[in-house]
Every structure is written in C-alpha cells, then in structure tokens.
Amino acid sequence: MVDIIEKKRDGEMLSKEEITFFINGYTEGSIPDYQASALLMAIYFQGMTPEEQGHLTMAMVESGDQIDLSAIEGLKVDKHSTGGVGDTTTLILAPLVAACGVPVAKMSGRGLGHTGGTLDKLEAIEGFHIELTEEQFVKQVNDFKVAVIGQSGNLTPADKNLYSLRDVTATVSSIPLIASSIMSKKIAAGADAIVLDVKTGEGAFMKTLEDAEALAHSMVAIGRQVGRNTMAVISDMSQPLGYAIGNALEVKEAIDTLKGQGPEDLTELCLVLGSKMIVAGEKAETVEEARAMLEAVIKDGSALNLFGKLIEAQGGDARIVHDPSLLPSAKFQIEVPALSSGTISKMVADEIGVAAMLLGAGRATKDDQIDLAVGIVLKKKIGDQVNAGEPLAIIHANREDVTKSIELIQKHIHISNQVQEKPALIHEMITG
Ligand code: URA
Ligand code: CA
Numbered sequence: 001m002v003d004i005i006e007k008k009r010d011g012e013m014l015s016k017e018e019i020t021f022f023i024n025g026y027t028e029g030s031i032p033d034y035q036a037s038a039l040l041m042a043i044y045f046q047g048m049t050p051e052e053q054g055h056l057t058m059a060m061v062e063s064g065d066q067i068d069l070s071a072i073e074g075l076k077v078d079k080h081s082t083g084g085v086g087d088t089t090t091l092i093l094a095p096l097v098a099a100c101g102v103p104v105a106k107m108s109g110r111g112l113g114h115t116g117g118t119l120d121k122l123e124a125i126e127g128f129h130i131e132l133t134e135e136q137f138v139k140q141v142n143d144f145k146v147a148v149i150g151q152s153g154n155l156t157p158a159d160k161n162l163y164s165l166r167d168v169t170a171t172v173s174s175i176p177l178i179a180s181s182i183m184s185k186k187i188a189a190g191a192d193a194i195v196l197d198v199k200t201g202e203g204a205f206m207k208t209l210e211d212a213e214a215l216a217h218s219m220v221a222i223g224r225q226v227g228r229n230t231m232a233v234i235s236d237m238s239q240p241l242g243y244a245i246g247n248a249l250e251v252k253e254a255i256d257t258l259k260g261q262g263p264e265d266l267t268e269l270c271l272v273l274g275s276k277m278i279v280a281g282e283k284a285e286t287v288e289e290a291r292a293m294l295e296a297v298i299k300d301g302s303a304l305n306l307f308g309k310l311i312e313a314q315g316g317d318a319r320i321v322h323d324p325s326l327l328p329s330a331k332f333q334i335e336v337p338a339l340s341s342g343t344i345s346k347m348v349a350d351e352i353g354v355a356a357m358l359l360g361a362g363r364a365t366k367d368d369q370i371d372l373a374v375g376i377v378l379k380k381k382i383g384d385q386v387n388a389g390e391p392l393a394i395i396h397a398n399r400e401d402v403t404k405s406i407e408l409i410q411k412h413i414h415i416s417n418q419v420q421e422k423p424a425l426i427h428e429m430i431t432g
Contacts, residue, residue: 001025001035008042016055023059027158033165040162040171048176053218054225056176060184063158067107069190071138074103077281078191079273080182082215083115085203085353086240090118090148091254092262092270093277095307098146099297100274100290102281105141106148107189111362111370114203114353116250119150124248124327124372128316146310155188175211179218183226193229193280195273196220200427201238203349209234209427216430229280234428235269239347239382242266246361246375248327249396255324258304265381265425271295272426328373330396336409338386345416347382355408359397374398376409383422386415 004018014022022039025031048056069076077097081087090108098104108130111117122128130150132140140147159181166172186194196219199205200212216232223230242263244253256262257270271291278290297303308318320326356362360371377394380386392413395402 001031001039005035005038005042008039008046011046013049014052014055019052019055020059023056023063023158026161027063036162036165037169037171040166040169040174040177043176044171044174050218050221050225053176053180053222057180057183057187057222058226060156060158060162060180061188064155064188065153066188067134067153067155067190069105069138069141072103072105072141074101075192075281076105076190077102077193077195077277078106078186078189079195079197079277080186081197082182082199082205084199084237084241085114085116085349085356086242086245086250087116087199088121088242088244088250088254088257088266089197089270089273091121091251092257092266093274094146094148095258095310096270096294096297096303097274097277097281098144099303099306100278100293101145101283102278103141104146104148105137105190106146107151108148109151112366113364114350114357114362116245116247116362118148120370120372121247121250121254122148122316124251125311125316125320126326126328128311128314130314132314140313144306144309144313146306147314148310151189156184159184175214175218179215179222183219183222183230187226187228191228194223194231195276195280196230196232197269197273198232198234199237200234201236201349201423202347203240203353204237213428213430216428220430231276231280232430233272233276233426234430235272236423236425236427237349238423240349240352240378241269243378243381244375245353245356245378246359246396247370247372248329249375249377251320251327252324255304255307255321258298258307258321260298268425330371330373330375330398332395332397332400334395334397334400334402334406335391336393336395336406337389338380338392338415339388339410340415341386341388342415342417343420344380344382344384344386344413345418345420346414348412351408351412352376352378355405355412358405358408359395359402371398376405380413381422383420
C-alpha cells in the first residue's frame with residue numbers, strides 16, 4: 001500500500017492490480033483509514049486517467065452484489081441525475097420511456113438536504129411500496145416494462161466506505177472519485193447503457209459549467225472504458241425545475257407532464273433525456289425519431305396509463321393519475337408576495353430547496369421524518385414579470401407560521417428592473 005500511495009503521490013498511473021488491491025483491502029479492513037486517506041488525497045491532487053477511473057469503478061462494482069437483469073429482455077437503460085431542486089424527471093421518464101418499449105428497471109434513492117428523492121415522492125402515493133425482491137423486480141419489468149424500487153442488496157460497499165472517508169478528509173470534490181462513485185452504483189444496479197443528467201448552477205452539486213463538463217466527460221469516458229454506452233446532458237439548475245417542489249406536489253406535476261400539460265422546462269428535459277434513453281435502448285435510430293415516439297405516447301395517453309399500472313403493480317392507489325386531488329394535501333396555502341416590481345433576474349435554487357425543506361418537504365439529516373404533503377409551488381421563473389404584492393410562490397404547509405420559508409423565498413428570488421432572458425435549459429450534450 002505504501003508503494004501505491006507513493007506512486008500516485010508522484011503522479012504515476014496505477015495499474016488495475018494496484019487499484020483492485022486497494023479496493024479489496026480497504027473493503028476487507030486490511031488497509032487502514034490512514035493509508036486510504038493518503039491515497040485519496042494523492043488522487044485529489046494528481047487525478048486519474050480514464051483507464052484508472054475505469055478500473056476503480058469496476059473494482060467498486062465487484063466489491064459487493066450486482067443486480068442481475070439478464071432475465072429482462074432488451075437493453076436496460078438507466079438514467080442518473082446529479083441532483084437538483086424540484087427535479088421530477090424520474091417519475092415522468094420511467095413510464096414515458098417504458099411506454100416506448102425500453103425496459104426501465106430503476107433503483108432510486110431518498111432525498112437529503114435541498115434535493116428531493118424519487119422514493120419519497122413515490123411514497124406520497126398511498127400504498128406504494130418501494131421494496132421488491134430481485135425476482136419480483138425482474139418479473140414486474142418483464143410484465144409491465146417498468147419498476148422503481150429502493151436499493152436492495154449490498155451494492156458497492158467499497159463506495160459507501162470510501163464516501164464516508166472522503167467526507168471527513170476533504171476529498172469528496174475530486175472529479176475522478178465522484179465519477180467512479182456514481183458510475184459504480186449504476187453498473188452494479190445492472191445498467192447496460194447510462195444517460196446522465198449533470199446539473200449545473202446555483203442549485204447543483206457542480207456550480208460551474210467547467211466542473212459539470214469535467215464530471216460529464218469523466219463519466220462518459222468511464223462508460224466507454226468499461227463497455228457501457230454512456231452519454232451526458234448538462235442541464236440548467238440555476239432555478240428549480242418546473243414549478244413544484246415537494247413530494248405530493250411533484251407527483252401531481254409529473255402527472256400533468258405525462259398528460260402533456262406540464263411546465264415547459266420539465267417537459268423539454270424529459271423529452272431530451274428520454275430520446276437519448278430510447279436511442280441507447282435501440283428502439284429508435286435517431287433522437288428525432290425517439291422524440292416523436294415520446295410525444296406520441298404522451299398524446300395518446302399510454303404513458304399516463306403506464307404510470308397507473310406501475311403504481312398499481314407496487315400496491316399504490318392508481319386513481320391518482322386521473323384524480324390528483326386524492327394525493328395528500330397540506331392544510332394551508334400561503335402566498336409569498338413580491339416585495340418590488342420588475343423582472344425575475346435570478347433564483348438561488350438551493351436556498352429555495354432549503355425553504356421547502358424547512359416546511360418539512362425534505363430532510364436536514366438522514367433520520368428526519370418528512371411531510372409528503374408540503375412544499376412550494378412557484379408562480380414565477382427567471383425572465384417573468386412581476387408586480388409588487390403579486391405572488392412569487394404559494395407555500396403549502398401544515399402549520400401557519402412559515403415566516404422563515406417566506407423570507408428565504410423573497411430573499412433568493414431576485415427582482416431587477418433590467419430585462420432578463422430565460423436561461424438555456426440544455427447547456428451541452430456529451431456522447432461517447
Ligand atoms: N454522488 C455520488 O454518488 N458520489 C459522489 O462521490 C458524489 C456525489
Ligand atoms: Ca418540479
């Protein structure tokens with residue numbers, strides 16, 4: 001291990017054997033935290049080649065269980081988002097892409113901090129359960145083309161352990177380490193092809209376009225290295241996606257979008273990502289053809305229908321797809337008035353995410369309970385005009401005192417007297 005640390009410290013490339021030795025040793029406990037920490041810091045400063053990142057990814061994949069999706073016919077395409085505010089895309093994309101014939105066997109996570117999680121949103125649907133055995137999961141995808149569950153089994157334990165160590169050694173923000181961490185989880189979950197949505201802007205993990213590009217390029221290169229067709233879209237998170245932030249509110253927004261009545265930005269992002277998934281799943285030759293397929297299954301209602309089937313198959317109340325008023329709703333709806341007139345020039349998406357979290361829509365720490373009914377529905381987005389006193393947003397809350405959230409929203413939605421254009425939604429596409 002000392003030789004490996006020394007090599008990386010001096011900027012040399014590690015071999016597959018050396019990387020595997022480290023990952024296996026650290027997972028077993030034969031390599032102590034202090035040596036692993038030293039290597040992580042050396043990687044932080046010296047970086048890793050795409051080849052090394054590929055080896056690191058696969059060593060982490062092989063450190064635990066891998067989901068075997070081979071009993072599902074067709075290419076299994078997964079989507080991953082680096083996390084944003086009000087990002088409801090998985091709820092929409094899963095039935096949407098499945099309705100076009102691509103099997104969607106999706107493992108999702110819970111929300112933490114200002115970002116929401118797909119599992120929490122699904123649990124806003126009464127009765128919906130996110131635990132299926134691997135056999136049930138595979139069978140449901142074969143029967144209905146779509147299942148969305150929580151992580152089962154012991155996937156990528158090496159990543160879990162290393163992430164905890166990175167967290168306390170100031171090495172989380174190393175792009176090769178982030179890229180291999182994300183890719184290892186997707187591959188262990190059985191993906192043949194991976195479509196990445198890398199967010200950039202105030203509400204994102206990667207605040208600058210340069211960092212988002214570097215992360216996207218790293219992940220696409222890992223995909224190529226390990227034989228998984230991988231592509232990335234860099235999308236905007238300078239403001240929340242869509243209008244709704246909060247679990248039941250986002251389920252309703254997903255239903256609207258599956259009906260073709262969703263917010264423009266959320267709809268467009270789903271069409272862009274969905275087209276890539278369909279091409280990766282080899283159900284269309286071009287993204288134009290794929291997009292037409294997606295638009296068709298929205299128009300004829302089959303995407304919405306499939307959302308209903310997915311809910312029913314997992315024990316939930318499928319009536320919500322035709323009657324979203326059956327979703328949990330909050331006791332109070334409170335307007336957040338604009339304090340001045342002008343054009344919305346900026347939104348600090350993560351702070352608006354925090355305003356929703358304070359209402360109970362998200363968790364500050366892993367063990368917090370969340371309130372599925374509460375959240376925020378924006379009335380304005382960047383570029384919109386507003387008059388003083390007009391609502392910027394509506395707060396859905398189960399208590400009357402929401403002063404702190406009101407203040408956060410008013411502070412972090414900037415109003416200017418200059419013209420402001422709407423930000424571009426898609427900054428870049430990166431293919432393998
Ligand atoms: N998300 C991950 O899954 N891994 C990282 O290292 C950072 C963000
Ligand atoms: Ca939203």
